[in-house]
Amino acid sequence: MKFISIDKNDWTRGIDKSREKYQLFGPVKDENGCLIKKLEPDVQPDMGLHESVMSAKSVVFPQTEKILNASLDESIENHHIMQRAKTDYSPRAVLGIRPYDAKAMELVKLNFDTKDFKDPYWCDAYEATVFVGLGITKPGPFDFSTSVGTGPFCEDGLDVLLADLDDTYLAKILSPKGEAYTAACGFNAIVDEKESQALFDILRKEAEKNIVSQVKIDKLKEKTILELHEADFWDDIAFACINCGTCTYVCPTCWCFDIQDETKQKQATRFRNWDTCMSPLFTRHATGHNPRGTKVQRVRQRFMHKLKYFLDKYDQGIMCVGCGRCVKSCPVNIDIREVCHMMNSYEKQD
Numbered sequence: 001m002k003f004i005s006i007d008k009n010d011w012t013r014g015i016d017k018s019r020e021k022y023q024l025f026g027p028v029k030d031e032n033g034c035l036i037k038k039l040e041p042d043v044q045p046d047m048g049l050h051e052s053v054m055s056a057k058s059v060v061f062p063q064t065e066k067i068l069n070a071s072l073d074e075s076i077e078n079h080h081i082m083q084r085a086k087t088d089y090s091p092r093a094v095l096g097i098r099p100y101d102a103k104a105m106e107l108v109k110l111n112f113d114t115k116d117f118k119d120p121y122w123c124d125a126y127e128a129t130v131f132v133g134l135g136i137t138k139p140g141p142f143d144f145s146t147s148v149g150t151g152p153f154c155e156d157g158l159d160v161l162l163a164d165l166d167d168t169y170l171a172k173i174l175s176p177k178g179e180a181y182t183a184a185c186g187f188n189a190i191v192d193e194k195e196s197q198a199l200f201d202i203l204r205k206e207a208e209k210n211i212v213s214q215v216k217i218d219k220l221k222e223k224t225i226l227e228l229h230e231a232d233f234w235d236d237i238a239f240a241c242i243n244c245g246t247c248t249y250v251c252p253t254c255w256c257f258d259i260q261d262e263t264k265q266k267q268a269t270r271f272r273n274w275d276t277c278m279s280p281l282f283t284r285h286a287t288g289h290n291p292r293g294t295k296v297q298r299v300r301q302r303f304m305h306k307l308k309y310f311l312d313k314y315d316q317g318i319m320c321v322g323c324g325r326c327v328k329s330c331p332v333n334i335d336i337r338e339v340c341h342m343m344n345s346y347e348k349q350d
């Protein structure tokens with residue numbers, strides 16, 4: 001494994017150099033808090049911001065995305081035939097993300113990039129993206145990442161992992177994409193592998209010690225879907241929910257979307273927009289029937305999907321990286337850690 005030392009005095013110059021080949025995204029603070037945004041040429045990532053309200057999900061899966069176009073002009077060849085919309089999939093790097101947000105991409109990949117089906121929009125954007133994470137040295141109070149198999153220095157899904165050493169960044173290069181990106185920045189001060197790994201291990205252990213929040217997921221697998229579905233706690237959990245959808249929009253692993261067609265004069269466009277299983281409209285059929293018409297059905301679906309269906313289907317843990325964003329953002333304090341505890345410890349009463 002290769003490690004590079006980056007003097008912070010060279011950081012801005014280096015990432016500016018990389019703009020010749022890469023579009024850049026990174027943490028920026030605005031009136032809504034810290035968001036991961038496209039960095040225009042005069043904007044630098046704010047590497048001091050660990051608590052991004054939103055993850056890097058939108059870099060690969062935009063909130064609104066044109067996917068197909070058709071001309072309605074009958075004088076044009078191929079009119080009324082949908083064609084894939086032109087999208088820029090040139091290389092992009094997303095800098096300074098929380099490490100487990102890249103792990104979240106790997107979980108989402110299980111849905112969008114399968115043996116039988118590939119979502120071309122998501123796959124092309126994912127392929128074009130380099131993920132540069134920054135190890136979290138001071139985890140927040142909502143972070144329960146270590147108990148779900150990720151953590152503040154999790155490397156899964158990352159191309160480069162940075163550790164902040166005050167005057168320098170120590171960069172661990174994790175993939176050929178990461179290698180190409182650091183080369184494009186001109187970062188090439190290779191340092192000793194053994195010493196660097198030892199330093200990473202110390203920082204990781206220190207950070208992990210500060211994570212006090214945990215969930216237990218060890219018994220979820222052995223429960224049957226039916227017993228959890230029929231458990232008596234769902235009404236209580238759902239009672240306060242206002243179906244705002246915030247928990248799903250901030251979640252790096254939520255992938256629900258809706259398709260909408262719009263026409264403007266002779267041009268038709270098909271869009272894909274983020275949607276949420278918490279909205280009654282999400283499942284309402286054209287007939288008016290809604291298989292998840294009540295709030296309790298929708299709340300149950302969100303937690304059953306994350307903590308049971310996903311676990312059973314893929315056998316790769318739960319559909320949650322423990323970032324705590326949904327806990328922090330829910331206006332009525334519905335807490336996935338508590339729901340997970342209820343599900344994991346549930347015993348059906350005869």
Ligand code: SF4
Pocket residue numbers: 240241242243244245246247248278329330331332333334
């Ligand atoms: S953020 Fe809270 S209130 Fe809003 S939909 Fe999610 S659980 Fe319900």
Ligand code: SF4
Pocket residue numbers: 247250251252253254306319320321322323324325326327336
């Ligand atoms: S803590 Fe909440 S927002 Fe974060 S990954 Fe888990 S479900 Fe999603």
